[in-house]
Amino acid sequence: MTPSAPRLADLEQQDEFIARHLGPGPAEQAAMLAAIGAGSLEALMDQTLPEAIRLPADLPLPEPRREHEALAELKAIAQKNVLKKNLIGLGYHDTLTPKVILRNVLENPGWYTAYTPYQAEIAQGRLEALLNFQQMVVDLTGLELANASLLDEATAAAEAMAMAHRLSHQDGRSGTKRFFVDRDAFPQTLDVLRTRAEYFGFELVIGSPAQAADAKVFGALLQYPDQRGEVADLGDCIAALKATGAIVAVAADPMALVLLQSPGAMGADIALGSSQRFGIPLGFGGPHAAFFACRQAFARSMPGRIIGVSKDARGKPALRLALQTREQHIRREKANSNICTSQVLLANMAGFYAVYHGPEGLKTIAQRIHRLTAILATGLAAVGVKVLTQRYFDTIQVYLGDAAYAAAQAAGFNLRQAGSDTLGISINEKTSGADILALLKALTGKAMDLAALDQEAARHDVLAGLKRQDAILTHPVFQRYHTEHEMLRYLKKLQNKDLALDHSMIPLGSCTMKLNATSAMIPLGWPEFSDLHPFAPLDQAQGYLEVLKELSGWLETLTGFAAICLQPNSGAQGEYAGLVAIRRYHASRGEGERDICLIPRSAHGTNPASARMAGLTVVPVDCDANGNVDVADLKAKAAQHETRLACLMLTYPSTHGVFEAAVQEICAIVHAHGGQVYMDGANLNAQVGLTSPGRIGADVAHINLHKTFAIPHGGGGPGMGPIGMKAHLAPFMADHVLQATGPKDRVNAGQGAVSAAPFGSASLLPISWMYIAMLGGRGLKLATQTAILNANYLACRLQAHYPVLYQGQNGRVAHECILDIRPLKAATGISETDIAKRLMDYGFHAPTVSFPVAGTLMLEPTESESKAELDRFIAAMIHIREEIRRVETGEWPAANNPLKNAPHTQQDLLDAEWKRPYCRAEACIPLPWVAENKFWPSVNRIDDVYGDRNPIFTCPPMADHQ
Numbered sequence: 001m002t003p004s005a006p007r008l009a010d011l012e013q014q015d016e017f018i019a020r021h022l023g024p025g026p027a028e029q030a031a032m033l034a035a036i037g038a039g040s041l042e043a044l045m046d047q048t049l050p051e052a053i054r055l056p057a058d059l060p061l062p063e064p065r066r067e068h069e070a071l072a073e074l075k076a077i078a079q080k081n082v083l084k085k086n087l088i089g090l091g092y093h094d095t096l097t098p099k100v101i102l103r104n105v106l107e108n109p110g111w112y113t114a115y116t117p118y119q120a121e122i123a124q125g126r127l128e129a130l131l132n133f134q135q136m137v138v139d140l141t142g143l144e145l146a147n148a149s150l151l152d153e154a155t156a157a158a159e160a161m162a163m164a165h166r167l168s169h170q171d172g173r174s175g176t177k178r179f180f181v182d183r184d185a186f187p188q189t190l191d192v193l194r195t196r197a198e199y200f201g202f203e204l205v206i207g208s209p210a211q212a213a214d215a216k217v218f219g220a221l222l223q224y225p226d227q228r229g230e231v232a233d234l235g236d237c238i239a240a241l242k243a244t245g246a247i248v249a250v251a252a253d254p255m256a257l258v259l260l261q262s263p264g265a266m267g268a269d270i271a272l273g274s275s276q277r278f279g280i281p282l283g284f285g286g287p288h289a290a291f292f293a294c295r296q297a298f299a300r301s302m303p304g305r306i307i308g309v310s311k312d313a314r315g316k317p318a319l320r321l322a323l324q325t326r327e328q329h330i331r332r333e334k335a336n337s338n339i340c341t342s343q344v345l346l347a348n349m350a351g352f353y354a355v356y357h358g359p360e361g362l363k364t365i366a367q368r369i370h371r372l373t374a375i376l377a378t379g380l381a382a383v384g385v386k387v388l389t390q391r392y393f394d395t396i397q398v399y400l401g402d403a404a405y406a407a408a409q410a411a412g413f414n415l416r417q418a419g420s421d422t423l424g425i426s427i428n429e430k431t432s433g434a435d436i437l438a439l440l441k442a443l444t445g446k447a448m449d450l451a452a453l454d455q456e457a458a459r460h461d462v463l464a465g466l467k468r469q470d471a472i473l474t475h476p477v478f479q480r481y482h483t484e485h486e487m488l489r490y491l492k493k494l495q496n497k498d499l500a501l502d503h504s505m506i507p508l509g510s511c512t513m514k515l516n517a518t519s520a521m522i523p524l525g526w527p528e529f530s531d532l533h534p535f536a537p538l539d540q541a542q543g544y545l546e547v548l549k550e551l552s553g554w555l556e557t558l559t560g561f562a563a564i565c566l567q568p569n570s571g572a573q574g575e576y577a578g579l580v581a582i583r584r585y586h587a588s589r590g591e592g593e594r595d596i597c598l599i600p601r602s603a604h605g606t607n608p609a610s611a612r613m614a615g616l617t618v619v620p621v622d623c624d625a626n627g628n629v630d631v632a633d634l635k636a637k638a639a640q641h642e643t644r645l646a647c648l649m650l651t652y653p654s655t656h657g658v659f660e661a662a663v664q665e666i667c668a669i670v671h672a673h674g675g676q677v678y679m680d681g682a683n684l685n686a687q688v689g690l691t692s693p694g695r696i697g698a699d700v701a702h703i704n705l706h707k708t709f710a711i712p713h714g715g716g717g718p719g720m721g722p723i724g725m726k727a728h729l730a731p732f733m734a735d736h737v738l739q740a741t742g743p744k745d746r747v748n749a750g751q752g753a754v755s756a757a758p759f760g761s762a763s764l765l766p767i768s769w770m771y772i773a774m775l776g777g778r779g780l781k782l783a784t785q786t787a788i789l790n791a792n793y794l795a796c797r798l799q800a801h802y803p804v805l806y807q808g809q810n811g812r813v814a815h816e817c818i819l820d821i822r823p824l825k826a827a828t829g830i831s832e833t834d835i836a837k838r839l840m841d842y843g844f845h846a847p848t849v850s851f852p853v854a855g856t857l858m859l860e861p862t863e864s865e866s867k868a869e870l871d872r873f874i875a876a877m878i879h880i881r882e883e884i885r886r887v888e889t890g891e892w893p894a895a896n897n898p899l900k901n902a903p904h905t906q907q908d909l910l911d912a913e914w915k916r917p918y919c920r921a922e923a924c925i926p927l928p929w930v931a932e933n934k935f936w937p938s939v940n941r942i943d944d945v946y947g948d949r950n951p952i953f954t955c956p957p958m959a960d961h962q
Helices: 016-021 026-036 041-048 067-078 099-106 124-141 153-170 187-200 209-214 235-243 296-301 327-334 344-382 402-410 433-444 450-458 484-495 518-525 542-559 571-588 606-613 631-640 663-672 681-686 762-798 822-828 832-841 867-888 906-910 920-924 928-933 944-949
Strands: 178-182 203-207 219-224 247-252 270-274 290-294 306-311 317-322 395-399 416-419 422-426 563-565 596-600 617-621 645-651 676-680 700-702 723-725 817-820 856-859
Touching: 016 067, 016 762, 026 041, 026 762, 026 867, 041 762, 067 518, 067 542, 067 762, 099 344, 099 484, 099 518, 124 290, 124 306, 124 317, 124 344, 124 484, 153 178, 153 187, 153 219, 153 247, 153 270, 153 290, 153 296, 178 187, 178 209, 187 203, 187 219, 187 571, 187 606, 203 209, 209 219, 209 235, 219 235, 235 247, 290 296, 306 944, 317 944, 344 395, 344 433, 344 450, 344 484, 402 422, 402 433, 433 450, 518 762, 542 563, 542 723, 542 762, 571 606, 571 645, 571 676, 571 681, 571 700, 571 723, 596 606, 596 631, 606 617, 606 645, 617 631, 631 645, 631 663, 645 663, 663 676, 676 681, 681 700, 681 762, 762 817, 762 867, 822 867, 832 856, 832 867, 906 920
Parallel strands: 178 203, 178 219, 219 247, 247 270, 596 617, 596 645, 645 676, 676 700
Antiparallel strands: 270 290, 306 317, 395 422, 416 422, 563 723, 700 723, 817 856
């Protein structure tokens, strides 16, 4: 070996993923540190974080794996799962994802790395896809208005319950707290309803729909078809309930609605369900998009986001988020719900499934499922098996015992054990005629003839009188794209309208738009993870359980907590789950009267909304001039409410982007007065490897896996919000009625769920497993340090042009910073919104606008952005400041300049006349490098006021896709 030859250890590339994940390499980091006046990363950390909260040593986490090594290890674990044909049902069904949608949406970073479409001009593609979804839901449910998806069917049912209470009480129709639930609703739905009802103070009345009108309730939830598979005309029941003033919701199967009369036609006020069987893999429980529809008159009370049609500055139709866009930040604890993210990526896929198949294709799929069910029922009845379900779409219950269940499993089928000697069987899109014969052989021991059974089944129409008479999916978008070639081009056309991370940096404060590594995304498509039913026997899910156990252990180490609950399927759900654990803990100690939640005024809007959902009374805590919690005000309010203090909800680093020095004192004050500390995990990515919620003093925190641990945002969802908690709270985590989530010896096993599936959107968890495995402990810490470096680099480079609103004791920011635009607006009329729109002309997504402080921009670069990309963004912001200066000096009119007219489209460039005081090049190519990778917004600035005054929430007749 020559002296200059490298050692083998130097060639092993164990830090391969660390180098690929982090934007700035060592040389760039050195240059950035020099620019901000820090001698090293460690020195910068010393200047940024209070010494008392720093971890004394590196965390005991694994060394980084190379990408192929991590994939191989995870594949070996995945293969411990056992895949059978899933006929369990209960709202979860095997389905066929069209490959054109699989490859071009689910596996396409142009779709999965996009952000929530708050900046509508550069989100017209996914907004159109969501409008298609809304139109599909409106058509299937027979109601006038649909939102753009919720988290899952069970929580959608809980939202319907809360909405029914709001509606029935706002006009004085009802003073009762009683809510009726169909006894044959899905068990997981009833489980979630019980949890939610307890803290709303509602009483659940469970019974037969025929009894509902006599129950004196403010609302009702009916299942259609129900968990037995039974289909009934609910019209009379609904009419009787409405005659008492009750609001009626129907939980429905969208595939069944292709054939059956709609909830709207039967008189329902609200319809909801899961769109999972429209092409979304099972994924051991998720992610899946719930749908939610209601009558137009109830629009202002509907939870979640709604896509609306407006127009742009040229009068061209343009889409945007409407009504509830940011209601949590505006209405706080008075918001309709705490929903922040929904399931946008999955809603897009479900909508595209309907577009691709069209009405006739969907009808063929639904008829085939129903016919196979009828063939199964006919075959069983022919040999004397008692079929308990009389009028079915895809599910029957039969009188057969454990031996038949075991025989079906041995033949490769998972059935549902619905009760003593009762099996449930649900047929799905993947089921074949051969499957039916094999199942009949397993259950009866007899070989049967498919053609003969088909002929006999066709003689009996069990759905007579229950079928829908109206047409569905009549809009042109559902008529055209039925060949793969046409569909591919449509998907590409929509993708081209959207700016995602595959184009440029998305510097959104508090949202952490970091790299979603391809290697971490690959396992999402493995059948071992995608094709497992959430209620499959756990001995078939040993691979999943191993991943969940290892991931939970890593998260415990990283957060300093004793236990992790993986059930919450969004950050807001994590908030709610954590608060429920606190409430259960206090009640166990005979202190159920503790119902005061202290929340700093700077907190995310979901915090007070979640507190209200948990039955807590919100008391705001002031912030000082530096954006920190006002400790004196906290002390006073903690003392004032000592006997009722339940908790403090705290974001750390603060929502203002600063590591507050007094954080441990803040936690101690709350504990001294008998309260618990809940930490909002939105900014956990600034803690990993440097400090932890447990060390700081929190008792419970949610973990935004879609922020800190690299699950992609998907254009506004999916997300995951597991909670970590200290040992004294661990017994009070969410459980599940169908699948226990905690240790078997847990004292409080069996307490209610907060989400439909036991482990939430479980198929996303391997993404975070891969992320942690590939970075290792060393890489995770370096990622946090780099995120803080990148934020301070932006702050230092921009503060001469835009004041940085809040800084820590040593003039440092955490992982994000806030630029104050208010002085500029006062001097020139140029607003934070104008800057946000102008950034589109430079090819960037805007930072967070007017949160947490009105008139500001909040920037978070993340660790994944290179110095070159940061410098491009800095150059754009400085050039925009020079443009503002030209307005200040009067060179450009205050109402007619590139900022007020932004964004600029290709149509602007092509105008025959140009009557603006700046040239076309200044408008569209403001800096030379913009031309190299120009992103063209597809519409000009959208008129929000017009959209509010002229509400349209379905596909317009002359939509662009004609």
